[in-house]
Amino acid sequence: MKKILLGNEAIVKGALVSGVSFVSGYPGCPSAEIGDEFGKIAEKNGVYAEWSTNEKVALEAAIGASFSGLKSLVNMKSFGINVCSDSLLPLAYTGTKAPMVIVVADDPSCWSSAQTEQNSRAYAYLSHIPMLEPADPQECYDFTKLGFEISEKFNTPVILRTTTRVNHQKMIVDFEEPHSAKATRGDFVKNPKQFCTMPPRVLEMKAELLEKTEKISAFAEKSSVLNKVSGRRTSPQLGIITSGVAHLHTLEALDEMQLSAPVLKLGLFYPLTEKKIAKFIKGLKKVLIVEELDGYLEKEIKAIAKEANPKLQIFGKDLLPVIGELDTGKIELALSKITGKKFTLSKESASIAKAPRRYPKLCQGCPHLYTIAALKRIAPNAVFGGDIGCYMIAGYPPHNTQDYEFAMGAGLGISHGVSKATGQKVISLMGDGTFFHAGIPALINTVYNKSSPILIVLDNRITAMTGHQNNPGMGKNLMGKDAEELQIADIAKACGVKNVKVLDPSNIKELDATIKEFLEKDEVSVIVCKLICALLARRQQAAKE
Amino acid sequence: MLIKGVGGQGIVTLVAIIAESAFLNGYDVKSSELHGLSQREGSVQAHIKFGKKVYSPLVYKGQADLVIGQELLEGLRSVELAGSQTKFLINMFNSPFIGSMKEQEILDELNKLPKDKLNLVKASEICKDKLGNQVLSSVYLLGYAISRKLMPLKKESVLQAIKNVIPEKYREMNIKALELGYGQ
Numbered sequence A: 001m002k003k004i005l006l007g008n009e010a011i012v013k014g015a016l017v018s019g020v021s022f023v024s025g026y027p028g029c030p031s032a033e034i035g036d037e038f039g040k041i042a043e044k045n046g047v048y049a050e051w052s053t054n055e056k057v058a059l060e061a062a063i064g065a066s067f068s069g070l071k072s073l074v075n076m077k078s079f080g081i082n083v084c085s086d087s088l089l090p091l092a093y094t095g096t097k098a099p100m101v102i103v104v105a106d107d108p109s110c111w112s113s114a115q116t117e118q119n120s121r122a123y124a125y126l127s128h129i130p131m132l133e134p135a136d137p138q139e140c141y142d143f144t145k146l147g148f149e150i151s152e153k154f155n156t157p158v159i160l161r162t163t164t165r166v167n168h169q170k171m172i173v174d175f176e177e178p179h180s181a182k183a184t185r186g187d188f189v190k191n192p193k194q195f196c197t198m199p200p201r202v203l204e205m206k207a208e209l210l211e212k213t214e215k216i217s218a219f220a221e222k223s224s225v226l227n228k229v230s231g232r233r234t235s236p237q238l239g240i241i242t243s244g245v246a247h248l249h250t251l252e253a254l255d256e257m258q259l260s261a262p263v264l265k266l267g268l269f270y271p272l273t274e275k276k277i278a279k280f281i282k283g284l285k286k287v288l289i290v291e292e293l294d295g296y297l298e299k300e301i302k303a304i305a306k307e308a309n310p311k312l313q314i315f316g317k318d319l320l321p322v323i324g325e326l327d328t329g330k331i332e333l334a335l336s337k338i339t340g341k342k343f344t345l346s347k348e349s350a351s352i353a354k355a356p357r358r359y360p361k362l363c364q365g366c367p368h369l370y371t372i373a374a375l376k377r378i379a380p381n382a383v384f385g386g387d388i389g390c391y392m393i394a395g396y397p398p399h400n401t402q403d404y405e406f407a408m409g410a411g412l413g414i415s416h417g418v419s420k421a422t423g424q425k426v427i428s429l430m431g432d433g434t435f436f437h438a439g440i441p442a443l444i445n446t447v448y449n450k451s452s453p454i455l456i457v458l459d460n461r462i463t464a465m466t467g468h469q470n471n472p473g474m475g476k477n478l479m480g481k482d483a484e485e486l487q488i489a490d491i492a493k494a495c496g497v498k499n500v501k502v503l504d505p506s507n508i509k510e511l512d513a514t515i516k517e518f519l520e521k522d523e524v525s526v527i528v529c530k531l532i533c534a535l536l537a538r539r540q541q542a543a544k545e
Numbered sequence B: 001m002l003i004k005g006v007g008g009q010g011i012v013t014l015v016a017i018i019a020e021s022a023f024l025n026g027y028d029v030k031s032s033e034l035h036g037l038s039q040r041e042g043s044v045q046a047h048i049k050f051g052k053k054v055y056s057p058l059v060y061k062g063q064a065d066l067v068i069g070q071e072l073l074e075g076l077r078s079v080e081l082a083g084s085q086t087k088f089l090i091n092m093f094n095s096p097f098i099g100s101m102k103e104q105e106i107l108d109e110l111n112k113l114p115k116d117k118l119n120l121v122k123a124s125e126i127c128k129d130k131l132g133n134q135v136l137s138s139v140y141l142l143g144y145a146i147s148r149k150l151m152p153l154k155k156e157s158v159l160q161a162i163k164n165v166i167p168e169k170y171r172e173m174n175i176k177a178l179e180l181g182y183g184q
């Protein structure tokens, strides 16, 4: 059947026709719609789906399912792979029992990411896990299926590495609608030889892993879908090697410039099919490598060319940016430099003033606004620790109440360090979602190692920033089932925090008085500002009407 | 074509309708949209391309045939990305912020564009007055765009696309908004 699908929807369809029965993940842009969609359709498709507490736990859940014989899909954004990497690396050693595909969505240009412009392809080298890179929604569908097949054939997890322009791309996709299935129950059969990575087995396992990688490489050399060549060889003997969405920009650039050149599109980033690449570059005079962010392929291809074609002129990051996503224009410019063919951008000639920058704002009625205003009012000289969530808008004008901001849960960890190092008053902000994700170990550290920041948990009753996903504080899980409603204040107390207060931040008097009171303490204190996200409240109201 | 605006203006829905309609017209189609921070009233930008064969989902600098600016300042911002062939359809809706330009200043700048390329429409205001809902301004603009042939899509296919992608509950009001824009 043919329908317009978003990349993320195509991944869901691909997983369903592959017979996935266990889905875990953690929300983030641009991958969140995968989990959101499973939340809606899991039950009728006989699938179990959850938002786990964080990406590490999500991966571990899927490992348990795989070891018990269930096909699994894990979904996360770029930074999620950092969080789960500690369990990802041993998973490469043990391999899977039932197939597993791990979706990791990068965000070149940081359209919806703070933190860093991460290139998660590096994890393929670190873990030796095969990595597929789809370019469009059709490939999202095809490669998800292929990922499950490779995983099944070689008992290895497979990473599907996407980017924003793939996850959030729409096109007409040819796919099969899966028939609804009954839930399957797994069966854990003991096999410590496979499932435990301990010496002396661990080094044998490494040897087995490297052998497996060779086999996957040999398999990929023969595949006609993973890495494919299009286009014709022409006189200047220029070839192009590309991957991911950059492949589409490349084809458009060639079309617009009326150039014809052979294009090798690498769908499998790791392990690289060296023979196929060697064959492709033989006889070429010049090759342009079109890849987003760091030039990993370029480095590999330079090494391959040393033997295969030492005279080959290799262009890549000398002509294309390492920062930001690529587009057709950037590639046309690079091609024009190589071929001498003219390229000019069309431009509107009216000279018009530049529009001032628009910063994201907290929504009208946002509960975070009360707390951010109170910080300025009550403790203008305090050090402000920020964290990841809607409240990082505190760092933009006109608020400017954020002195550092790193990664989920990192704010409080750093605040502990600042507090210990200086004795200055530190107020750290953290959302409810972030608290459950990675905040608790940092909180325990402030108690255990005696520092005195104030942690303000902005409990807006939802993980808002990534599109309103349920979290452990809400009493509902991804599949809409009732769950235990974890109380942040109780957790803080159980961590040994003595000064804990839960309040409604719209009660400004109480908020101000509490901050004042806790500023005097020489030990850590926690204020839970509990008030529902204004957008969510409006939506719930609209749904009722 | 580029669609620019701020979060909460129904841009994702607009892209879905245009893409579906292009599909029904027999075109190849690709689009790219951004989610995320846009919910927080940041700038939102969507790209959509249709034609015989579409490779890349992104419109690059200078390439757009049409820019739909759902908001005045975002409309102005898009001029930077426009080429000499680009037409503009801009909603006279202002989402101001501290440090922005005054509405009149924005209009003065926009009016420097050649007259035959600039279409300024009070879509939000009209939708609010006549339909009681500003979010419909997106679909209103679409109606306007197809009646003025700013976009080569047939009205019937757009109506069918609305039926295909909009949940039944909201269908009727979207069709009304389309008709209103079309008849303008």
Ligand SMILES: Cc1ncc(C[n+]2csc(CCOP(=O)(O)OP(=O)(O)O)c2C)c(N)n1
Binding pocket: A026, A027, A028, A029, A055, A077, A079, A080, A083, A388, A389, A390, A391, A408, A430, A431, A432, A433, A434, A435, A458, A460, A462, A463, A464, A465, A466
């Ligand atoms: C490791 C990691 N996973 C996921 C994300 C994506 N992400 C950005 S903000 C956020 C959660 C914010 O939720 P919360 O702390 O409740 O704050 P709110 O947005 O509701 O104010 C997430 C999951 C991330 N940045 N890093």
